[in-house]
Amino acid sequence: MAVVTKISPLAPKAFPDLPVIKGVRFATAAAGVRYQGRTDVMLAVADAGSSVAGVFTKSATRAAPVLDCQDKIGKSSDAGVAILVNSGNANAFTGKFGRASVEAITSAVANSKNMPVERVFTSSTGVIGEPLPHDRVIAVIDELNRNLSENALKDAARAIMTTDTYAKGASAVVETPAGPVNIAGIAKGSGMIAPDMATMLVYIFTDAKIEQSVLQHMISSITAQTFNCITVDSDTSTSDTLLAVATGASGIAIAEADKEFSDALNSVMLELAHLVVRDGEGASKFVEINVSGAANDADAKTHAMAIANSPLIKTAIAGEDPNWGRVVMAIGKSGAAADRDSLSILFGDILVAKEGWVADDYREEDGANYMKNDHIVLNVDVGIGDGESTVWTCDLTHGYIEINADYRS
Amino acid sequence: MAVVTKISPLAPKAFPDLPVIKGVRFATAAAGVRYQGRTDVMLAVADAGSSVAGVFTKSATRAAPVLDCQDKIGKSSDAGVAILVNSGNANAFTGKFGRASVEAITSAVANSKNMPVERVFTSSTGVIGEPLPHDRVIAVIDELNRNLSENALKDAARAIMTTDTYAKGASAVVETPAGPVNIAGIAKGSGMIAPDMATMLVYIFTDAKIEQSVLQHMISSITAQTFNCITVDSDTSTSDTLLAVATGASGIAIAEADKEFSDALNSVMLELAHLVVRDGEGASKFVEINVSGAANDADAKTHAMAIANSPLIKTAIAGEDPNWGRVVMAIGKSGAAADRDSLSILFGDILVAKEGWVADDYREEDGANYMKNDHIVLNVDVGIGDGESTVWTCDLTHGYIEINADYRS
Numbered sequence: 012m013a014v015v016t017k018i019s020p021l022a023p024k025a026f027p028d029l030p031v032i033k034g035v036r037f038a039t040a041a042a043g044v045r046y047q048g049r050t051d052v053m054l055a056v057a058d059a060g061s062s063v064a065g066v067f068t069k070s071a072t073r074a075a076p077v078l079d080c081q082d083k084i085g086k087s088s089d090a091g092v093a094i095l096v097n098s099g100n101a102n103a104f105t106g107k108f109g110r111a112s113v114e115a116i117t118s119a120v121a122n123s124k125n126m127p128v129e130r131v132f133t134s135s136t137g138v139i140g141e142p143l144p145h146d147r148v149i150a151v152i153d154e155l156n157r158n159l160s161e162n163a164l165k166d167a168a169r170a171i172m173t174t175d176t177y178a179k180g181a182s183a184v185v186e187t188p189a190g191p192v193n194i195a196g197i198a199k200g201s202g203m204i205a206p207d208m209a210t211m212l213v214y215i216f217t218d219a220k221i222e223q224s225v226l227q228h229m230i231s232s233i234t235a236q237t238f239n240c241i242t243v244d245s246d247t248s249t250s251d252t253l254l255a256v257a258t259g260a261s262g263i264a265i266a267e268a269d270k271e272f273s274d275a276l277n278s279v280m281l282e283l284a285h286l287v288v289r290d291g292e293g294a295s296k297f298v299e300i301n302v303s304g305a306a307n308d309a310d311a312k313t314h315a316m317a318i319a320n321s322p323l324i325k326t327a328i329a330g331e332d333p334n335w336g337r338v339v340m341a342i343g344k345s346g347a348a349a350d351r352d353s354l355s356i357l358f359g360d361i362l363v364a365k366e367g368w369v370a371d372d373y374r375e376e377d378g379a380n381y382m383k384n385d386h387i388v389l390n391v392d393v394g395i396g397d398g399e400s401t402v403w404t405c406d407l408t409h410g411y412i413e414i415n416a417d418y419r420s
Numbered sequence: 421m422a423v424v425t426k427i428s429p430l431a432p433k434a435f436p437d438l439p440v441i442k443g444v445r446f447a448t449a450a451a452g453v454r455y456q457g458r459t460d461v462m463l464a465v466a467d468a469g470s471s472v473a474g475v476f477t478k479s480a481t482r483a484a485p486v487l488d489c490q491d492k493i494g495k496s497s498d499a500g501v502a503i504l505v506n507s508g509n510a511n512a513f514t515g516k517f518g519r520a521s522v523e524a525i526t527s528a529v530a531n532s533k534n535m536p537v538e539r540v541f542t543s544s545t546g547v548i549g550e551p552l553p554h555d556r557v558i559a560v561i562d563e564l565n566r567n568l569s570e571n572a573l574k575d576a577a578r579a580i581m582t583t584d585t586y587a588k589g590a591s592a593v594v595e596t597p598a599g600p601v602n603i604a605g606i607a608k609g610s611g612m613i614a615p616d617m618a619t620m621l622v623y624i625f626t627d628a629k630i631e632q633s634v635l636q637h638m639i640s641s642i643t644a645q646t647f648n649c650i651t652v653d654s655d656t657s658t659s660d661t662l663l664a665v666a667t668g669a670s671g672i673a674i675a676e677a678d679k680e681f682s683d684a685l686n687s688v689m690l691e692l693a694h695l696v697v698r699d700g701e702g703a704s705k706f707v708e709i710n711v712s713g714a715a716n717d718a719d720a721k722t723h724a725m726a727i728a729n730s731p732l733i734k735t736a737i738a739g740e741d742p743n744w745g746r747v748v749m750a751i752g753k754s755g756a757a758a759d760r761d762s763l764s765i766l767f768g769d770i771l772v773a774k775e776g777w778v779a780d781d782y783r784e785e786d787g788a789n790y791m792k793n794d795h796i797v798l799n800v801d802v803g804i805g806d807g808e809s810t811v812w813t814c815d816l817t818h819g820y821i822e823i824n825a826d827y828r829s
Contacts, residue, residue, distance in 0.1 A: 068752075070749070070752035070753050071751065071752045071753075071754075071756075071757070071758040071759070071760070072748050072749065072751055072752030072758060072760040072763070073752070073760070103745070103748075104745060104748050104760065104773070104776060104777070104778075105776075105777065106761065106775065106776040106777035107776075107777075108777075138745075139745040139748070140744065140745050140748075140773070140777075140778050244731040244732065246730050246731060246732045246746075246749060246750070246753065247749065247752070247753035248749065249748065249749055249752050321655050322653040322655060322731070322816075322820070322824070323653065323655045323824055326820070326821055326824035326825040327824065327825065329821065329825045330824070330825030332825070335549065336512070336513060336547075336548040336549050337655075339481050339512075339513050339548070339549075339658065340479070340481065340655060340656065340657065340658055341655070342480065342481055343477075343479030343480045343481030343482065343656070343658050344479050344480075344655065344656035345480075347480075348480065349480040349481060350480070351480070351481040351482070351513065352515060354481070364513070364549070366515065367513060367514075367515040367516075368513070368514065368515035368516075368517070368549075369513075369549050407731075407821065407825075408821065408825070409818055409821050411731070411735070412735055412738065412816065412817065412818050412821060415731070415732055415735035415736065415739070416735040416736065416738045416739030416741070416816075416817070
C-alpha cells in the first residue's frame with residue numbers, strides 16, 4: 012500500500028479548539044481492524060432525550076452500515092444515541108456478511124449501554140470487499156465505554172482518518188436570549204470520492220434541544236449548499252454519511268425558524284466541507300467557483316459542477332495556467348443553457364473574457380500572476396438569467412495519480 | 421507551449437494504405453497559421469453530384485466553423501463540395517471575428533472553384549480565443565488548388581494534427597454485385613476533450629452514390645455507436661466535427677438498407693474512433709468496457725460512461741490495479757438502476773466479483789497479471805435486465821497531467 016505521509020499544503024495550521032458539547036461523550040481505541048499503532052474506532056454516546064438526523068450517499072451500491080443507518084433514522088425514541096465508527100475497513104460490497112457485521116456491532120454496543128439497537132448507528136471506512144473483522148471492534152467496546160469523555164472529540168477526529176492527511180474539526184457558538192448553545196463537528200475524507208478509503212464521514216453535535224424532524228430538515232437543506240457542493244474528482248463513495256445529534260443538554264430549544272442557529276450550523280458544515288476539499292488527494296490549490304446569470308439555480312450548479320469536475324480545468328489550475336478557454340468548454344458541455352456570446356469570465360477580480368471574446372484590457376501576465384495563489388476564485392456570469400451557485404473543488408495534480416494509481420499494490 | 425513528441429505507446433505500427441476514392445482530391449500546404457515547418461491546411465474537393473452529411477458537437481459554446489457547417493448541411497445541391505481545414509488555431513470563442521474568418525475563407529475557396537459558398541465547409545483546430553489569421557489560409561488556396569491529388573489523403577491526415585502523436589486513417593472496400601465501392605477516412609484528436617487542440621475532427625469519403633438524407637442517417641446512427649462511445653476525459657470540444665462525402669464516382673448506388681455498406685462504414689468509423697482513444701493524452705492502456713444486464717440500453721451506456729470517466733478507475737488501470745471496488749462505486753454513482761447484490765464483474769475472462777461479493781475462486785494474482793496487458797476489457801453484468809452498451813477509453817496517467825497542466829505556458 013502506498014503510504015502518503017505528506018500533509019496537504021492546504022491544511023489549516025492546527026486542529027481548532029472545539030467547545031464541550033454537554034450531553035455527549037467520546038472515546039477512541041486501537042482495535043487493529045487494519046492499521047497498527049493508531050486508534051481506529053471511535054464511540055460517541057449521547058444522553059437520553061437526544062435527537063439524531065442523517066444524510067447519506069445516494070449511491071445505488073451503498074454499503075451495509077449506510078443502509079442500516081437509513082433504516083433507523085427518523086424513528087422517534089427517548090433513548091440515548093450511540094455512534095460507533097471504525098476506519099481501516101469499509102464493510103462495503105461484503106454481501107450478507109456486511110449486514111451481519113453491522114448487526115453484531117450494533118447489538119454489542121446496545122447491550123453494553125442497555126440501549127435499544129435502533130439507537131445505535133455505525134459507519135465503516137477503509138478497504139472494501141473484505142469482510143469486516145467485527146470481533147476486533149466488539150473486543151474494544153468495554154474499553155471505549157470506560158473511557159468516555161466530554162473532551163475526546165479531537166481524538167475521535169483522528170480515529171476515523173484513512174487517507175486524510177490531517178484531522179478535521181469545526182465549531183460555532185450561538186448566543187441566544189436564554190444563553191449560548193454550542194455546535195461542534197468532525198469529518199474525514201479526501202473528497203466524495205473513493206469507495207476505498209476516501210469516503211466522507213461527518214458527525215455533528217450540539218447541546219441545543221431540537222426536534223428530530225427540525226434537525227433533519229436543517230441538515231438536509233444545509234447539506235445541499237455545503238457537502239453537496241464540493242467535489243474532488245466526481246467520484247461518489249458508497250459510504251458517505253453525515254449524522255447530527257442534538258443532545259438538548261443546554262436546555263435551550265431551537266425552532267426551525269431560528270436563523271442564527273441555522274447560520275451557525277451552516278458555517279460549521281461549510282467549514283468541514285472546505286476542510287475535506289483542502290485534503291483532496293494531491294490537491295495543491297483550493298478552488299471556489301461562482302456561477303451567476305444562469306437560467307436558474309439548478310442550471311448554475313450544473314455549470315459550476317461541470318467546471319469543477321473538468322480534468323482539463325483542474326490540470327490547468329495545477330499548472331497555474333489562466334486557461335479561460337477550458338471554462339468556456341465546460342460551460343458548453345454541461346448540458347445547461349448557455350449563450351457563448353453572453354459569457355463573462357473572471358479569475359478573481361480579473362475580467363478575462365466578455366461577450367464571446369477575450370476582454371479588451373486583459374493581459375495574460377495578470378491572469379498568470381493570479382493563478383500563483385493557492386486559493387483560486389473563478390467567477391462566471393452566464394449572462395442569461397438570475398440563477399446562482401457556488402461550488403468548491405481542488406486542482407488535479409501528479410499527487411492524485413500517485414495516490415490512486417498505486418493504492419492497493 | 422509544452423512540446424510532446426513521444427508517440428503514443430498504443431499507436432498502430434504504420435499509417436494504413438488507403439484506397440483512392442474516385443471523385444475527390446486532396447492537397448495540403450504550410451500556411452504558418454501557428455506552426456512552422458509543417459503543413460497546417462488541407463483542402464478536399466469533391467466533384468459535382470457529391471452528397472455531404474455531418475455530425476457536430478452538441479456543446480452550447482460551439483465554434484464559428486461548426487455553426488457555419490450546421491447551417492449548410494442538408495441543403496440539396498448538385499454542385500461539388502469543398503472542405504478546408506486548418507490546424508494551429510480553432511477560431512473558437514472569437515466573437516464576431518470568428519464568423520468573419522469563416523466567411524472570408526469559404527468565400528475565397530468558393531470563388532477559386534466557381535462553387536456556391538453553401539458547398540464550402542471549414543473546420544479549425546488549435547488554440548482558442550485568438551483571432552484566426554485567415555489571410556494566411558487564404559494566401560495558400562491557389563497553391564492548394566494546383567496540387568489537388570487523388571493520392572494525398574494521408575498528407576491531409578498529417579496537416580490536421582495538433583497534439584496528436586500520429587496521423588489517423590482507416591478504410592474499407594465493399595464488394596457489391598455491381599463492383600467494389602471504397603470508403604476511406606481520416607481523423608485527428610486525442611479525445612473528445614480540449615477546446616484548445618485536442619478537438620476531434622473526422623472526414624470520411626466514399627465513391628458510392630448515396631442520397632444526402634440516407635448518408636446523414638447512416639453517419640448519425642453509426643456515430644452513436646462509435647464516436648459517441650469513446651471518452652478520454654469526459655471533456656467535450658467546442659469544435660468536434662464529422663463530415664462524410666459520397667462522390668458517386670463508382671456509379672454504384674447504396675440504399676439505406678444496404679447492411680454490407682453500413683457495416684463497412686461502421687468499421688471505418690469505429691477504427692478511427694479507436695485510433696483517437698489510442699492517442700488519448702497520456703494513454704498507456706486501451707480500455708473496452710462492456711456493460712450487460714442493465715435495465716435498458718440507455719442505462720447500460722450511463723453505467724459504461726460512469727466507469728469510463730471515473731478518475732479512480734482510470735488511475736487504477738494506469739497502476740495495473742484490479743480494483744473492482746471502484747467499478748462498484750462507479751455503477752453506484754451513475755444514476756442508472758443497479759442492485760449491488762446482482763452485480764458481476766469480470767476483468768477480461770476473470771470473474772472477480774459476483775452477487776455482491778468477491779468471486780469464490782478469484783485470486784488477486786490473476787487480476788494483477790491481467791492488468792499488465794495494454795488492452796484491458798472490463799465486463800460488467802448489472803444482473804437486472806437486457807440492456808447492453810460498449811464504450812472505449814484509456815487510462816489516466818502522469819502523462820495527462822504533464823500535457824494539460826502545462827499546455828499554454
